[in-house]
Amino acid sequence: MTEAAACGIDGVDTGLADPPLLVADGVTRWYGHRLGCRDVSFRLWPGEVLGIVGESGSGKTTLLDCLSGRLTPSDGTVTYRTAGGETVDIFSRPEAERRLLQRTEWGIVRQNPRDGLRMGVSAGANIGERLMAAGGRHYGRIRALAGEWLERVEIDHDRLDDRPTTFSGGMQQRLQIARNLVTHPRLVFMDEPTGSLDVSVQARLLDLLRGLVARFGLAAVIVTHDLAVARLLAHRLMVMQQGAVVESGLTDQVLDDPQHPYTQLLVSSVLQA
Amino acid sequence: MMIAVEGLEKTFTLHVQGGVRIPVLSGVSLSVAAGECVALTGPSGSGKSSLIKLIYGNYKAQGGRIIVRHQGRAVDMAAALPRTVLEVRRQTMGYVSQFLRVVPRVPAVDIVAEPLIALGVDRDAARHRARAMLASLNLPERLWSLAPATFSGGEQQRVNIACALVREPPVLLLDEPTASLDAANRAVVVSLIRAATARGAAVVGIFHDRDVRADVADREFRMTEARRAA
Numbered sequence: 001m002t003e004a005a006a007c008g009i010d011g012v013d014t015g016l017a018d019p020p021l022l023v024a025d026g027v028t029r030w031y032g033h034r035l036g037c038r039d040v041s042f043r044l045w046p047g048e049v050l051g052i053v054g055e056s057g058s059g060k061t062t063l064l065d066c067l068s069g070r071l072t073p074s075d076g077t078v079t080y081r082t083a084g085g086e087t088v089d090i091f092s093r094p095e096a097e098r099r100l101l102q103r104t105e106w107g108i109v110r111q112n113p114r115d116g117l118r119m120g121v122s123a124g125a126n127i128g129e130r131l132m133a134a135g136g137r138h139y140g141r142i143r144a145l146a147g148e149w150l151e152r153v154e155i156d157h158d159r160l161d162d163r164p165t166t167f168s169g170g171m172q173q174r175l176q177i178a179r180n181l182v183t184h185p186r187l188v189f190m191d192e193p194t195g196s197l198d199v200s201v202q203a204r205l206l207d208l209l210r211g212l213v214a215r216f217g218l219a220a221v222i223v224t225h226d227l228a229v230a231r232l233l234a235h236r237l238m239v240m241q242q243g244a245v246v247e248s249g250l251t252d253q254v255l256d257d258p259q260h261p262y263t264q265l266l267v268s269s270v271l272q273a
Numbered sequence: 274m275m276i277a278v279e280g281l282e283k284t285f286t287l288h289v290q291g292g293v294r295i296p297v298l299s300g301v302s303l304s305v306a307a308g309e310c311v312a313l314t315g316p317s318g319s320g321k322s323s324l325i326k327l328i329y330g331n332y333k334a335q336g337g338r339i340i341v342r343h344q345g346r347a348v349d350m351a352a353a354l355p356r357t358v359l360e361v362r363r364q365t366m367g368y369v370s371q372f373l374r375v376v377p378r379v380p381a382v383d384i385v386a387e388p389l390i391a392l393g394v395d396r397d398a399a400r401h402r403a404r405a406m407l408a409s410l411n412l413p414e415r416l417w418s419l420a421p422a423t424f425s426g427g428e429q430q431r432v433n434i435a436c437a438l439v440r441e442p443p444v445l446l447l448d449e450p451t452a453s454l455d456a457a458n459r460a461v462v463v464s465l466i467r468a469a470t471a472r473g474a475a476v477v478g479i480f481h482d483r484d485v486r487a488d489v490a491d492r493e494f495r496m497t498e499a500r501r502a503a
Contacts (some may be wrong), residue, residue: 048356203377210376214391232376236355250330250355257332259290268289 019045019081021187021219022067024144026076029062035243036062037109039076042238042248046186051123051234053224053266059243060223061191067221068108068189069098080105083186089254103133107180107188111195113172117179123150124160126179133182134172149178153208171203174208181212186189204234227270239263275342275444275475276305276328281351282336283323297323301337302496303477307443310466310476313487315496321479322371324496325446327351328477330358341365341444361393367437368446370448373429375422381407382417385435392440406435409465411458426453438465446468447478451485463488 020043029036037059044050052060065071067078069090078090083105090098102108110116117126127146128136136142147157153174155167164172173193180188193209194202210233213220224230230237231251238248239260247260258264284299297320305311305338313321326332328339330350339350343365348357362368370477376384385403390396408416410431421432437445447466451459459482466489470476480486486493 033493207376207378235359249333251329252359253333253355256326257285259286259333264288 018045019087020044021048021081022221024067024076025149025173027063027066027073027078028075029059029071030074035059037066037264038243040238040245041076042245044187044219046219049213049218049220049222049233051222051230052235052240053230053237054240055225055226055266057076058240060225060240062243063240064189064221064223065097069102069108070108072184084238089131103130104183105186107183107185108192109176109180109188109190110150111192113169113176116176117172119163119165122163123155123167124195126164126175127182130179132192145182149182150175152212153178154204155172168201168232170205171198173197173205177209177212181216181218184216186219188218190220190222191225192224193222195224202229203265209233221265227255227267239266261269274304274318275307275409276303276477277340278303278324278328278337279340280337281324281327281334281339283320283325283327283332284335292378298327301496305475305477307473307475308470309492310470310490312490313477313496314493316488319496321496322448323421325368325477325479326450329362329366329446333372360499363388365442365443366446367440367442369430369437369448369450371449373421373433373453375420375429380418381412381421381424381432384421384432385439388436397486397503402439403435406439407431410435410461427455427458431458434462434465438469440473441469441472443474444472445474445476445478447476448481449479449481451482 022044025041027040028038039064042050052063054060062071066073069078071092080088080090080101081087088265090101108116109217118129124143124146127149128142131142131145147160150160151157155171155174164175167175194205197205206229212218213233222233236249237251237254238245239254239262241262245261247254247258252261255267258267279302281301283300285297287293287295301324303311312326315321323332327334328341328350334351337351340347341350341361343361348361350358353361382400382403385406386399389399389402389427390471404417408414412428412431416428421429424432430450434450451462454462463485466476478489480489
């Protein structure tokens with residue numbers, strides 16, 4: 001709505017020249033008679049980080065699962081522009097093709113690292129597996145890259161052969177991030193990436209994520225109920241209530257000058273530390 | 274012209290407090306040329322900080338336009354997409370707020386280098402310029418490698434100023450940049466602002482210190498309380 005309004009300003013360039021990476025159009029998901037999310041539309045450009053905020057039950061995770069191709073919407077479309085420049089409607093493609101995208105061009109970071117890692121194999125294998133899925137074959141190179149990425153997410157190189165079961169929650173989450181980013185995805189979906197962590201560990205992870213997102217020019221969609229996390233990581237926000245987007249815009253504008261009654265309530269409910 | 278504000282309207286509606294409406298700006302128009310420094314004056318509550326936040330895109334306008342010259346084209350900050358606002362901030366605007374929003378764990382020198390790196394300056398060169406900037410603002414060298422969370426108000430403010438000025442942006446928005454500084458550091462900031470206008474930057478600022486205002490401002494823009502006018 002705001003985007004459409006922005007296009008018509010006389011003589012004012014709003015910068016819409018390059019094509020978006022991801023386009024959601026009227027995405028709706030019902031669970032029987034219960035609504036998951038309703039009529040969500042937006043465009044995401046390369047290098048842009050979109051935060052989805054709202055309380056639990058507002059439809060954030062349902063929307064994220066639809067966007068990342070893991071849950072078929074009841075209505076609406078999600079289109080993605082591939083590295084090859086092709087625009088694909090992800091739900092009109094075969095499952096295998098969707099999975100290939102998820103393994104190569106996308107990353108999916110789950111709230112609980114145990115859902116996103118293979119707990120029975122070593123840290124190095126967790127990272128290496130993703131490289132092999134993307135076509136890596138040279139064992140020595142895969143192992144070296146895995147070691148590099150462990151260090152990049154601040155895990156000691158000598159933990160390469162340890163299983164994630166021996167890691168703390170914060171280390172497991174960092175390992176999951178390394179596993180997802182090692183193949184240089186163009187788009188990453190994250191569901192409460194800091195949700196299950198202690199505050200001190202959260203700060204470290206946030207700092208790491210900020211750095212990686214900026215350094216690799218990643219586009220990301222991040223679901224969080226934590227407005228401080230949203231402020232630090234997201235360029236823009238969508239605020240969800242009862243399955244619908246009630247407000248969207250530049251992150252600091254939404255948080256410092258919220259317009260919708262629900263956003264004002266959310267922002268005013270945060271405890272000041 | 275670098276900034277042209279036309280017929281700007283701003284009202285806060287507080288839905289959580291029974292829908293109370295607080296008019297802040299009504300029909301405000303202001304132009305600022307390259308190389309010019311305009312000081313916003315008026316009683317507290319007259320909307321000086323709000324006007325600066327509107328130009329920065331931090332507040333949402335209810336009406337009017339905020340045209341900013343960005344890379345040779347005109348952008349309406351009141352209507353632009355978020356990513357365009359961010360691009361204008363990155364390349365064209367520097368903003369010094371009254372408070373530094375601290376990022377956990379990031380050292381002062383990296384906070385100041387970050388806006389340069391975002392412009393494509395290489396990491397070492399950016400750090401080098403950040404150190405020079407912090408040195409010119411007399412921030413003790415032992416603090417450069419620390420995160421500013423524990424800094425004093427005056428030290429944090431200097432980090433804030435360094436962030437905004439290090440990349441020499443064509444538009445500077447300054448909300449009380451010298452409020453918690455001693456006389457020596459005030460003088461440094463005054464000379465930095467004058468250097469900015471000398472190289473052609475358009476500056477909009479709030480300077481409560483009368484001497485600072487006299488030293489940097491080419492003219493004053495007096496604001497009246499919208500709630501009285503309404």
